[in-house]
Amino acid sequence: MEITKESIADWLKNLQIQICNTLEKADGLKNFTNETWERKEGGGGITRIINEGSVIEKGGVLFSAVSGDAPDFLYKEKEHTATTSSPYRKNEMGRLPQFFATGISIVIHPQNPMVPIIHMNIRYFEMSNGVKWFGGGIDLTPHYIVEEDAIFFHNELKKVCDKHNPNYYTKFKKWADDYFFIPHRNETRGIGGIFFDRLNSDDEMTFEKNFNFWKDVGTGFAPIYIQLIAKNKHKPFTEKNKQWQLLRRGRYVEFNLVYDKGTQFGLQTNGRVESILMSLPKFASWEYDFKPEKNSEEEKTLQLLKRA
Amino acid sequence: MEITKESIADWLKNLQIQICNTLEKADGLKNFTNETWERKEGGGGITRIINEGSVIEKGGVLFSAVSGDAPDFLYKEKEHTATTSSPYRKNEMGRLPQFFATGISIVIHPQNPMVPIIHMNIRYFEMSNGVKWFGGGIDLTPHYIVEEDAIFFHNELKKVCDKHNPNYYTKFKKWADDYFFIPHRNETRGIGGIFFDRLNSDDEMTFEKNFNFWKDVGTGFAPIYIQLIAKNKHKPFTEKNKQWQLLRRGRYVEFNLVYDKGTQFGLQTNGRVESILMSLPKFASWEYDFKPEKNSEEEKTLQLLKRA
Numbered sequence: 105m106e107i108t109k110e111s112i113a114d115w116l117k118n119l120q121i122q123i124c125n126t127l128e129k130a131d132g133l134k135n136f137t138n139e140t141w142e143r144k145e146g147g148g149g150i151t152r153i154i155n156e157g158s159v160i161e162k163g164g165v166l167f168s169a170v171s172g173d174a175p176d177f178l179y180k181e182k183e184h185t186a187t188t189s190s191p192y193r194k195n196e197m198g199r200l201p202q203f204f205a206t207g208i209s210i211v212i213h214p215q216n217p218m219v220p221i222i223h224m225n226i227r228y229f230e231m232s233n234g235v236k237w238f239g240g241g242i243d244l245t246p247h248y249i250v251e252e253d254a255i256f257f258h259n260e261l262k263k264v265c266d267k268h269n270p271n272y273y274t275k276f277k278k279w280a281d282d283y284f285f286i287p288h289r290n291e292t293r294g295i296g297g298i299f300f301d302r303l304n305s306d307d308e309m310t311f312e313k314n315f316n317f318w319k320d321v322g323t324g325f326a327p328i329y330i331q332l333i334a335k336n337k338h339k340p341f342t343e344k345n346k347q348w349q350l351l352r353r354g355r356y357v358e359f360n361l362v363y364d365k366g367t368q369f370g371l372q373t374n375g376r377v378e379s380i381l382m383s384l385p386k387f388a389s390w391e392y393d394f395k396p397e398k399n400s401e402e403e404k405t406l407q408l409l410k411r412a
Numbered sequence: 413m414e415i416t417k418e419s420i421a422d423w424l425k426n427l428q429i430q431i432c433n434t435l436e437k438a439d440g441l442k443n444f445t446n447e448t449w450e451r452k453e454g455g456g457g458i459t460r461i462i463n464e465g466s467v468i469e470k471g472g473v474l475f476s477a478v479s480g481d482a483p484d485f486l487y488k489e490k491e492h493t494a495t496t497s498s499p500y501r502k503n504e505m506g507r508l509p510q511f512f513a514t515g516i517s518i519v520i521h522p523q524n525p526m527v528p529i530i531h532m533n534i535r536y537f538e539m540s541n542g543v544k545w546f547g548g549g550i551d552l553t554p555h556y557i558v559e560e561d562a563i564f565f566h567n568e569l570k571k572v573c574d575k576h577n578p579n580y581y582t583k584f585k586k587w588a589d590d591y592f593f594i595p596h597r598n599e600t601r602g603i604g605g606i607f608f609d610r611l612n613s614d615d616e617m618t619f620e621k622n623f624n625f626w627k628d629v630g631t632g633f634a635p636i637y638i639q640l641i642a643k644n645k646h647k648p649f650t651e652k653n654k655q656w657q658l659l660r661r662g663r664y665v666e667f668n669l670v671y672d673k674g675t676q677f678g679l680q681t682n683g684r685v686e687s688i689l690m691s692l693p694k695f696a697s698w699e700y701d702f703k704p705e706k707n708s709e710e711e712k713t714l715q716l717l718k719r720a
Contacts, residue, residue, distance in 0.1 A: 162700070289685065350695070357665060357696075361670050371596040384662070389694060
């Protein structure tokens, strides 16, 4: 079967439903809302939000498929890297290249500080001139780093990668480590995961093989996260744990508003603000010059996040 | 008396003490901390923070005076605007131009949602090649806009401006309206105030006259704010008011992390993170697609903040 943009978007729409169903079962209390929106310039999306659940305090599973004239910077950027110079300028009919972009974005902020924050995104992009690629990733931000969970999480991602390409896990883990970093804090956002972009047919991988890898990242997300939920959701926690959770969420806000490329791109291109900023937690906190107690669990986590 | 950078920094240091004393009296419960820090490349500062006071939930009054080799972008930027081309490059001794920057920055987040957030900054900058200027401003971010308070606030700022130059209030009010704006929300951060930059000797104003104006902005801050505190600190408030305060603080975080030039400059130039981010509130909140109730006070405030 030919891989068309329509079939990819349909696959994603279906995945959105599956993921929401799985997360609703894991939450046990609340369901996701279901809101459809349209984009004036072409396309639209389905935004699904869960709020004040039993396990999830705030979470979003967002699908979108948008299209239209390729923005200036897109084909300008391409001119530098393209092997042929013509396809990125106006074609013979004087019409701008068209773009199509579809994807799912997920951020889950749990209630219990012992359950990690998770983020997942898979995206597909194509232009009328033939450019097309897959991007995405999954990364974990525990409020408290638990070695066993970190090993489990990375091992699951490694299995997904290894099934398709022996080099992908190492390469995409490094990419995540580089990307989910807060320079002004000299801290990683969490324990990383995998991150990849512009996959087409590199590394002896065909476009179709990368499509299969990309789909496995998407379907791999929910089973991995619900295991982390099940293992940690009943752990007891104190006021101090809750305060630390709010401070770590403050860092999450700093990363997303200052560095995250998707967020910046969205805000600068007049994207749908509520969808872009669904990644922000329900509550966050900043304390001046907060220092965790010596030898506390908070200090241990912070030391693991600090870059040497 | 000659206006030297040393005398300006001394004046600011003294103002910092005065402002903290006045705010401590207004709070009645907590005092400011007093922390001195040094900058490896030259200069340093005094950071004063108040936390969980009776009136002020989190506030900072920060003095700094830093110096050293002018960063690349500073003299590169100048090359475009300079009337002579030489002073901004290395001088005959092959030494980079030196810069000196001193100022006070204040952000106060009150406990009671009926008391507005306030921000004040005054800064002085000079370079060894003779470039020198004043900048600064005061702006107010009420969680609930009260017309009487807004009129009082702007009128006080107008008085400060009018004393020195009949054009300054109109000019600097517009500057504040343009600056304290959140494009992705199409909202102003608050009700504005005044904002100015690179004042030297324009508009029939000498450097000395602008210095006197600038000093009056600095000394004007505390008396204006303590009146707003006194008038509003005993007003009753509900859980709903508190929730709205947290959401408005979320907008404050969005502005400061995404748009504020001082914050961006600080984070990009490896500034002192805890000082730069003292502007962030102790607690903030984000709710997906929050819409205030019809005809509520929250809706009225939001309508006033939305740009037509």
